[in-house]
Amino acid sequence: MNVHEYQAKALFREYGVPVPDGELATTPAEAAAAARSLGTGLVVVKAQVHAGGRGKGGGVKLANSPAEAEKAASEILGMTLHTPQTPPEGKIVRKVYIEAGSAIARELYLAILLDRAAEKFAIVASTEGGMEIEVVAAETPDKILTVLVDPNEGLQDFQARRLAFGLGLEAKQIGDFVSFVRGLYRLYLEKDCTQVEINPLVVTEDGKLFALDGKLNFDDNALFRHPEIAALRDAEEEDPRERAAAEIGLSYVGLDGNIGCMVNGAGLAMATLDMISHCGGSPANFLDAGGGVQEEQVKAAFKLILQDEQVKAILVNIFGGIVRCDLIAEGVVAAANELDVRVPVVVRLQGTNASEGRKILQESGLALIPAETLAEAGDKVVAAVGSA
Numbered sequence: 001m002n003v004h005e006y007q008a009k010a011l012f013r014e015y016g017v018p019v020p021d022g023e024l025a026t027t028p029a030e031a032a033a034a035a036r037s038l039g040t041g042l043v044v045v046k047a048q049v050h051a052g053g054r055g056k057g058g059g060v061k062l063a064n065s066p067a068e069a070e071k072a073a074s075e076i077l078g079m080t081l082h083t084p085q086t087p088p089e090g091k092i093v094r095k096v097y098i099e100a101g102s103a104i105a106r107e108l109y110l111a112i113l114l115d116r117a118a119e120k121f122a123i124v125a126s127t128e129g130g131m132e133i134e135v136v137a138a139e140t141p142d143k144i145l146t147v148l149v150d151p152n153e154g155l156q157d158f159q160a161r162r163l164a165f166g167l168g169l170e171a172k173q174i175g176d177f178v179s180f181v182r183g184l185y186r187l188y189l190e191k192d193c194t195q196v197e198i199n200p201l202v203v204t205e206d207g208k209l210f211a212l213d214g215k216l217n218f219d220d221n222a223l224f225r226h227p228e229i230a231a232l233r234d235a236e237e238e239d240p241r242e243r244a245a246a247e248i249g250l251s252y253v254g255l256d257g258n259i260g261c262m263v264n265g266a267g268l269a270m271a272t273l274d275m276i277s278h279c280g281g282s283p284a285n286f287l288d289a290g291g292g293v294q295e296e297q298v299k300a301a302f303k304l305i306l307q308d309e310q311v312k313a314i315l316v317n318i319f320g321g322i323v324r325c326d327l328i329a330e331g332v333v334a335a336a337n338e339l340d341v342r343v344p345v346v347v348r349l350q351g352t353n354a355s356e357g358r359k360i361l362q363e364s365g366l367a368l369i370p371a372e373t374l375a376e377a378g379d380k381v382v383a384a385v386g387s388a
Contacts, residue, residue, distance in 0.1 A: 001218045003232045004048045006097045008214035011191070015183040019211045022099035024048070031073030032066040034098035041065075042101030045072040049091040050237040052199075052215070053083035053132070059093065062101070069098060084132075087239075088256075094236065102210060107200035108167055109133055110181070112188045120148040121188070123155075123181065125163045129200030155185045169203070176209050191229060192222035241285075241304050248300050250289055257282030259381055260305035260314040260343075262298070264289045264323060271374065272317045279378035281385060284311050298331030302339055313344045313384040315377055320351025329357035333364040344369060344384035348377040 003011075009019040023034035035043045047059030054060050059081045063069035073096050080090040107129030115122040125145045128136045137144055145166040147159040160181040164174045180201075188196050195217040202212045223230045235243055245252030251266065255273075259281045263269040266288045273283045285308065289301050305314055318328045332347060348371040349357040361368050369384060371377035 001220055001223065001229070001233055002050045002237070003216050003218075003229075004050070004095075004097075004234065004237075005046065005214055006048060006095075007232050008216040009211065011187060011216065012183070012211050012214055015187040017180055017183040017187070017211055018209060019214070020100045020102055022097050024095060025073060025098055026077070026095045028070040028074040028077065031096060031098050032070035035063060035066040035069035038098065038100045040100040043069055044099045044101055045069055045076060046097045046099060047076050047079075047081055047093040048095045048097055049081055049086070049093055050234070051081070051083050051085040051091060053085055054081065057081045057083040057086075059083070073098075091237070102202060102212060103205040104202045104212075105205045105207075106203040107212075108203065109136070109199050110184070110201045111195065111197040111199075112184055112193070113195045113197075115148060118148050120150055121155075121185075123147050123149060123159070123163065123185070125167055127167055129202070133199065149185070155182060157182075170207065173203065173207055173209065180209055187216075191216075191226060192219045193217060194219050241307055245287070245300075245304055248297065250287060250297060250301060250304070252288075252304055253286040254308065255283050255285050256310075257284045258310045258312040258385060260284045260287075260308065260311040261317070262287050262289055262301045262305060262314065263317045264319065264328075268317060268319055272315065272377075275374050275378035276315065276381065279375075279382045281378070281382035284308050296331075298328060299335040299338065302332075302335040302341065306339060306341065306343075311343060313346065313381050314341070315381040316345065316347045317374065317377060318347075318349050318351075318357075320349065320354055320357075324353045325349040325351055325357030326353040326360060327357075329360035332368070333360060333366060336364075336366050336368070344381070344387070346371055346377055346381040346384060348372070348374065 006024050012019050025031040025034050043063050045061045045063055047054050061072035063072045076093050076096055079093050081093055082090040109126040109129040111124045113122055126136055126143050128143050145163055149155050157178050160178040164177040169177055184196050197215040198211045200212050202210050218229055239254050242252050259276050261272055261283055263272050269286055269288045276283045289297055346369040369380050371380050
């Protein structure tokens with residue numbers, strides 16, 4: 001789960017991580033009032049959407065007075081913001097954050113995430129703040145600093161100081177940086193984050209450290225422990241299909257291809273996507289219906305897949321371990337009849353009652369395309385898209 005910048009900064013404050021003063025606004029008048037309340041002269045008007053690169057898309061503007069803040073907010077609110085991190089259709093801006101301006105001397109980068117290969121937490125820093133970290137990693141990897149923190153030992157001060165030295169901070173700033181990193185690390189652990197990112201972390205002209213931007217991702221599986229975090233969810237920022245899938249126990253991620261996929265099991269779903277690509281096709285989604293998928297979930301899965309107008313064929317790939325293939329077959333037939341499915345559907349059933357399931361499909365009178373192996377299913381669904 002993601003949150004907005006203003007929400008991330010509220011959590012930063014709670015954990016002692018310095019951020020500039022700021023207020024949320026949903027109308028131009030509120031933006032003017034916020035700028036007046038901050039009383040700093042220069043303010044920054046920032047679009048609040050779940051995407052980076054907002055400045056490049058016109059979603060961040062400077063204002064030197066409440067009147068200018070009101071004008072900037074009127075230009076940003078309601079706009080469809082396009083950045084490298086938004087979907088092709090962009091994101092509509094519904095709120096802005098009015099933040100006190102900062103006299104910036106340096107821009108740095110800082111993040112905490114999980115290094116699965118090392119089985120440790122990685123604290124990543126760079127002198128190239130304000131840039132996309134992927135670009136820095138590709139073009140100047142020597143400018144990325146990393147320390148690995150053993151979860152059993154916790155963050156040690158010397159590790160934070162090592163980063164501070166690598167960033168070229170002055171002696172008087174090193175202690176502040178250690179406290180800064182400790183606050184972020186405590187937030188990361190206590191709130192079950194999957195990523196904490198500050199880009200940029202700025203050093204002001206008077207030598208202070210501020211999180212000028214903030215991005216927090218949380219582990220969905222841990223939200224039951226954090227109702228206060230779950231309450232921060234902005235449903236309007238999420239893919240409506242992914243939200244609808246989560247409400248009925250399905251895992252769905254929209255992709256940009258034209259072959260819809262319904263699979264039970266995350267590993268099998270990933271293998272299915274790989275096979276489609278290997279056969280020359282392009283998957284339209286990742287959809288894990290779960291090990292105990294039932295007929296109603298099959299119908300719901302078909303509805304989700306068919307909401308994507310780009311879908312030209314569907315591949316159903318089911319391994320009957322816990323679930324019975326004959327029940328899945330009944331669900332596929334019911335969904336195809338009820339939803340009047342007009343795209344080719346390739347069905348591969350293996351496992352418990354697979355032969356009974358195939359018989360149900362065969363006797364349904366529907367133009368369902370059977371497949372025995374995953375490779376055969378991939379070939380057939382790609383061919384079906386071509387014929388469609």
